[in-house]
Amino acid sequence: MYTLVYDGTFEGLLTAVFEIYERKLEPVKLLKGRWQSSALFEEVIPVVKDEVRASRVLRGLRKKLSAAGVQRLYIAHMADIADEDCNVLGFIRYVFNSEQNIEEDYGNRYVMRLSEILKMVRCEKHRMEAFVRFRKLNDGTFYAGIEPDFNVLPLLIKHFKSRYADQQWMIYDIKRNYGLYYDLHDTQFIEMDFAGSGKPSDVIAAYSEDEGIYQNLWKNYFSSVNIASRKNTKLHVRHIPKRYWKHLTEKF
Amino acid sequence: MNVDRITEKLNILADAAKYDVSCASSGSNRKNKDKGLGNASNGICHSYTEDGRCVSLLKILLTNHCIFDCAYCVSRKNNDIKRAAFTVQEVVDLTINFYRRNYIEGLFLSSGIFKDADYTMERLVRVAKKLRTEHNFNGYIHLKSIPGASDELMREAGLYADRLSVNLEMPTEAGLKLLAPDKNRQDMIDPMRFLKNEIIQNKEEKKLFKSTPLFAPAGQSTQVIVGATPESDHQVLQSANYFYKNFNLKRVYYSGYVPILADQRLPALHTAVPMVRENRLYQADWLMRFYGFHVNEIVNDSNPLLDLDIDPKLSWAIRNMHVFPVDINTADLQLILRVPGIGLQSAQKIVGARRFARLGWEQLKKIGVAINRARYFITCNSREFERRDLSGQNIKQFILASSQSKYLKNTQTQLNLF
Numbered sequence A: 001m002y003t004l005v006y007d008g009t010f011e012g013l014l015t016a017v018f019e020i021y022e023r024k025l026e027p028v029k030l031l032k033g034r035w036q037s038s039a040l041f042e043e044v045i046p047v048v049k050d051e052v053r054a055s056r057v058l059r060g061l062r063k064k065l066s067a068a069g070v071q072r073l074y075i076a077h078m079a080d081i082a083d084e085d086c087n088v089l090g091f092i093r094y095v096f097n098s099e100q101n102i103e104e105d106y107g108n109r110y111v112m113r114l115s116e117i118l119k120m121v122r123c124e125k126h127r128m129e130a131f132v133r134f135r136k137l138n139d140g141t142f143y144a145g146i147e148p149d150f151n152v153l154p155l156l157i158k159h160f161k162s163r164y165a166d167q168q169w170m171i172y173d174i175k176r177n178y179g180l181y182y183d184l185h186d187t188q189f190i191e192m193d194f195a196g197s198g199k200p201s202d203v204i205a206a207y208s209e210d211e212g213i214y215q216n217l218w219k220n221y222f223s224s225v226n227i228a229s230r231k232n233t234k235l236h237v238r239h240i241p242k243r244y245w246k247h248l249t250e251k252f
Numbered sequence B: 001m002n003v004d005r006i007t008e009k010l011n012i013l014a015d016a017a018k019y020d021v022s023c024a025s026s027g028s029n030r031k032n033k034d035k036g037l038g039n040a041s042n043g044i045c046h047s048y049t050e051d052g053r054c055v056s057l058l059k060i061l062l063t064n065h066c067i068f069d070c071a072y073c074v075s076r077k078n079n080d081i082k083r084a085a086f087t088v089q090e091v092v093d094l095t096i097n098f099y100r101r102n103y104i105e106g107l108f109l110s111s112g113i114f115k116d117a118d119y120t121m122e123r124l125v126r127v128a129k130k131l132r133t134e135h136n137f138n139g140y141i142h143l144k145s146i147p148g149a150s151d152e153l154m155r156e157a158g159l160y161a162d163r164l165s166v167n168l169e170m171p172t173e174a175g176l177k178l179l180a181p182d183k184n185r186q187d188m189i190d191p192m193r194f195l196k197n198e199i200i201q202n203k204e205e206k207k208l209f210k211s212t213p214l215f216a217p218a219g220q221s222t223q224v225i226v227g228a229t230p231e232s233d234h235q236v237l238q239s240a241n242y243f244y245k246n247f248n249l250k251r252v253y254y255s256g257y258v259p260i261l262a263d264q265r266l267p268a269l270h271t272a273v274p275m276v277r278e279n280r281l282y283q284a285d286w287l288m289r290f291y292g293f294h295v296n297e298i299v300n301d302s303n304p305l306l307d308l309d310i311d312p313k314l315s316w317a318i319r320n321m322h323v324f325p326v327d328i329n330t331a332d333l334q335l336i337l338r339v340p341g342i343g344l345q346s347a348q349k350i351v352g353a354r355r356f357a358r359l360g361w362e363q364l365k366k367i368g369v370a371i372n373r374a375r376y377f378i379t380c381n382s383r384e385f386e387r388r389d390l391s392g393q394n395i396k397q398f399i400l401a402s403s404q405s406k407y408l409k410n411t412q413t414q415l416n417l418f
Helices: A010-022 A051-064 A067-078 A085-097 A109-131 A153-163 A211-224 A233-239 A242-247 B003-017 B088-100 B117-134 B151-160 B173-179 B185-208 B233-247 B275-290 B312-319 B344-353 B361-367 B392-402 B405-416
Strands: A002-006 A028-032 A043-046 A142-146 A169-173 A178-182 A187-190 B057-061 B106-110 B140-144 B163-165 B220-226 B251-256
Touching (some): A010 A028, A010 A051, A010 A067, A010 A085, A051 A067, A051 A085, A067 A085, A067 A109, A085 A109, A109 A153, A142 A242, A153 A169, A153 A187, A211 B003, A211 B088, B003 B057, B057 B088, B088 B117, B117 B140, B117 B151, B140 B151, B151 B163, B185 B220, B185 B233, B220 B233, B233 B251, B233 B275, B251 B275, B312 B392, B344 B361
Parallel strands (some): A002 A028, A142 A169, B057 B106, B140 B163, B163 B220
16 A cells, blocks of 8 residues: 655645556555654655646546536545545546546446535535625725635635625635635735734624624514524524534624 | 614514515626626525525515505504614615625515505615615615506616516415405506516517616516415416416415414414425426426326325326336436436436446435435336335335425324324
8 A cells, every 4th residue: 555645735636646657556545744654564655746747647637527527626626625535536547547538427436426525515615605794894894704614715706706896805714724805906815813812703803883783783684584483493404504603693 | 873773674674574485586697897796696595594494685675554455464554563664775775784794695675555556666666776876786686566566667677676576475366356355466467567578578689789788687576375265286386387487487486374463364373384385386386397397297187286295296206107117227317307306416417427337226326316215216227126016105105104304294293183
């Protein structure tokens, strides 16, 4: 068993794929991050990201997959779901081992798994589009903290940029400690240093004057539209799982 | 801003609007114009109430003052409740501020009828116009068409709103006569027909001139209340089908009657809300719109009621056992769609995947097919399949016995009788 350790980027992954084919490594396991301890009978190979090798693999993928197919693979990897690298790798190998485009071969476990991952990621992206709750700060910026299950922040750019074009906003992934900021022209990724000021959610002591009013109005609206005689808690929680509640104005 | 007064108004007028079930914010294609605020495309449910319904729009009445006295309506003239009215500016401010915080997709504005139809409609249009022209608001706007409003106002409404809807209220004209003696079905149908023609004309113009302004891009919908009058599901669905066919409606909503008022013409106050029936009606509606079923296949003279224990597709299947079993690896998509336990997405995945290899139970399960229901109706790449010559009734019993969740409720209440 060979263990390939790479930096977690998509380029790094493609470089690892190059190594596997080049050196005919089998069986293999992929690991993200820095290599630390080694098991006794394993060989550990650190992979250094290499643009030339990665783009060769990418070219190969483009030949065998549709543009949307490559995109799906990229998103599935970027989502950063624990222990899915073996399935992503399995998918890539199945692509290269097949004559034809296998994107729709849902009978294959790797194709099916990739489709499942995509479904989960899309669902999480959609949830974030729904559950982001902006709070207006003194300087006019609208701020929202999120803690999505997967890394979906980059997938949110298009939606929020085209919708809130006339207000400055920031969406911050508290779990992964980076955010997205829109300055009325463009979006950029930012990292904030919260050292000394406690949790990111506490930093926002700078609400604008009318922020509290609208939060209250929204809470009132939310309870007014409920029809008590149709109460269905199970369905309610299925739609808004409890882990999202702490960032939802109407639920905390 | 008088916060307490606004809060009170919001509570009253949101509470009065909540029995309108439509909350769709999809089907429009309004882009964000000149770096303004908002857009409207696929629809997002931003929250869900504790009864499990989606909250997508700020759904309020402009006022709950009403000159009509419809038996089923909480805002009826003779009901002793608190009344309130928003100003145009108040609705605009609420919408903008909720929208900026990503609480909502837009506004759904309805109203009690005060003075007359045109006077009311004119106010609704004014809110939409202000949002669009003064605030460059491109989010979703759904306006109620007030029955009896003039064509000019309806045309203006179409220029600002994404969707317009007239509630038919009762599935049949007789039901309406009984419960809403002031209302006239023809008054509801007239604006619907007018808008249908305008939408068609707008589409034609759009083909010639790209600059043609949008006109109600998300079309029209309507709502019928079920369970307040004795119509059968056959009548309800026939009526829905008629309006889908003749008025190009995007949606018909079915609202299970919530007993809120004591009236001899209505079910008693503590009658349960017919939630299962409502659910079955929606399932039937989906079968008509997406699964290629004709309304008569779902309900007809010999089966006027939907089976509450099982969904209408399964119900159809056990009445039509001669169609099955279907071979998953060769059958047409249209036929696969008719198998209980296989949905739209699964059906499409099956058709895609079988080009590579014949599919067996394991793969079908992975694809998302509900095997416990589908197994009685299909064969696949496996020597295992249902060999017994089961009747439809047998299958229904097997499936009910093996399933839990929502079906159980009905069987339990029946058991309690003994």
